[in-house]
């Protein structure tokens with residue numbers, strides 16, 4: 001199977017939804033928490049300092065600072081503001097309570113696991129750890145010098161984000177691989193922006209030998225390595241690295257479901273996007289599409305003092321938006337688009353692969369219509385005029401929130417160009433980028449006092465027809481909505 005076959009096979013159409021209609025097997029729902037049982041578990045100190053730099057400044061690329069901390073407190077702060085539990089919801093009719101995290105996830109199923117390798121972090125033994133968000137602790141899977149990949153050394157911290165695709169496939173079946181990639185993109189930016197807010201830089205690596213990393217981290221068969229993220233910077237408290245031999249605890253991964261149902265297209269895309277030793281593509285940049293003159297130049301972005309720490313932990317997906325009169329200002333839209341456009345730091349980020357199309361419903365000074373955002377010019381080109389609320393909701397599988405928002409987005413990924421540069425592996429990178437943009441929009445919206453929701457479900461080819469884009473120009477990979485959230489009675493904290 002190629003990326004193209006997988007992508008075609010997992011498009012939503014009215015017909016595909018009819019065929020897929022079957023009740024969820026709640027008794028077999030995967031546990032959203034992975035534990036490695038039987039390993040030492042290290043405390044991450046409670047109440048780490050709050051990164052106070054304004055979130056919008058971090059989104060613009062500014063570096064925050066961190067008071068001098070020891071290693072455990074540093075790790076605690078980084079994870080508390082990127083991957084920890086930050087709220088819970090309770091379903092009033094059943095009393096069923098569940099956790100929400102700093103990083104969002106399609107269906108709140110959380111396929112992404114955070115592992116990290118530490119080397120020379122003061123007060124923290126060198127080794128391989130798995131983050132346990134349910135208790136804000138680190139499971140020590142090995143001590144000693146773990147070599148992941150020569151290129152990643154000598155960063156004192158290297159995160160390995162993995163996906164447990166079954167968690168998403170339980171609900172979303174074949175299409176689940178797409179959502180896992182989005183979730184990795186969100187988690188990447190959640191981590192990377194928290195690191196920036198603390199004064200550290202990150203670099204993400206998507207090109208690696210998958211089997212090599214899986215072996216180095218002794219990953220179980222259901223966890224697939226997706227992204228390595230190196231964290232560097234003066235705020236990391238350092239000491240000389242240990243030269244100790246590796247001692248493995250490894251641990252027994254908990255069982256997530258009674259039965260796992262395999263999906264052939266997921267195995268197919270997994271194999272298509274896998275890299276093996278010796279075939280790691282070097283990025284060969286291709287010309288980006290030339291910007292066309294825009295019709296509307298955006299004003300300078302709005303700013304707010306809301307701090308990063310508060311913003312990251314308050315971020316939530318809106319259940320729906322108040323569809324009344326309240327609108328966004330143009331400087332607020334400008335701030336969101338700027339947040340989405342700040343360059344990424346990754347080995348697959350030499351060229352941008354995702355473009356934003358906007359369904360503008362209520363933005364002061366901007367007529368309702370469809371617009372394309374030209375990043376290089378910070379401008380908008382109007383493609384269609386008129387009320388887009390019914391269309392935006394309809395294209396998003398009839399989800400009202402895309403029509404009740406002030407602005408909804410189609411993210412158009414240049415899948416062909418990605419494949420030309422990176423081979424089938426490029427499929428992952430387009431989705432990582434879309435998820436990363438989504439995370440920036442979530443945080444930007446929250447900082448501005450707005451709400452946002454990622455939307456993974458849409459009628460693919462109908463979006464293309466409506467936007468009059470051919471597959472060669474790109475394909476829709478993600479929808480997103482920003483507006484004034486209605487209150488969610490299930491939310492507890």
Ligand SMILES: Cc1cc2nc3c(=O)[nH]c(=O)nc-3n(C[C@H](O)[C@H](O)[C@H](O)COP(=O)(O)O)c2cc1C
Pocket residue numbers: 100101102103104105106107108179182183186315316317318319399453454455456457
């Ligand atoms: C990739 C992705 C796709 C999503 N798709 C939808 C969607 O189609 N409809 C929706 O209402 N919410 C969607 N969400 C929002 C999730 O349901 C939400 O993130 C999850 O319930 C956790 O809540 P939180 O974001 O408040 O932590 C999506 C989120 C992500 C990250």
